[in-house]
Amino acid sequence: MKTHTIENIFEMDMIKDVLEKEGIEYRIKEYKDTAYDGLFVLQKGYAGLFVQEKDKELAQSIVTRLRSLPYVVFSKD
Numbered sequence: 050m051k052t053h054t055i056e057n058i059f060e061m062d063m064i065k066d067v068l069e070k071e072g073i074e075y076r077i078k079e080y081k082d083t084a085y086d087g088l089f090v091l092q093k094g095y096a097g098l099f100v101q102e103k104d105k106e107l108a109q110s111i112v113t114r115l116r117s118l119p120y121v122v123f124s125k126d
Contacts, residue, residue, distance in 0.1 A: 050102050053112045054094035060115070061096055067111050073104045 055061045061077060068075045079096040100108045 050099060050105055051097050052100050052105055052108045053098040055096040055098055057095050063115050064098060064112060067115065068100075068108065071107070071111065073100060073108055073111075075100045075104075075108070 053064075055064065055077070061079075065075070065077070076099040077096050078099065080093040081095070098108070098112070
C-alpha cells in the first residue's frame with residue numbers, strides 16, 4: 050500500500066535507514082527515468098514508498114517525524 054511520496058534522494062535514504070532499523074518491510078518505486086531526463090519526478094515526486102497495511106501507521110509516523118527534523122546542507126564554497 051502506498052504510504053508516502055518521497056521528494057528527493059536524501060529523504061529516501063533517511064526513510065530507508067529508519068525503516069530498516071525498525072524492521073519494517075518496504076518497497077520504493079523511483080519515478081526517475083533517464084530516457085525522459087527526470088520528467089516524471091516533477092509530476093509524481095522522486096519515489097513512492099510502499100509498506101504492508103499492518104505497518105502503514107508506524108511508517109507514516111516515522112516519515113512525519115523525519116520530515117519535521119531540521120537538516121543543514123553545506124555548500125563547498
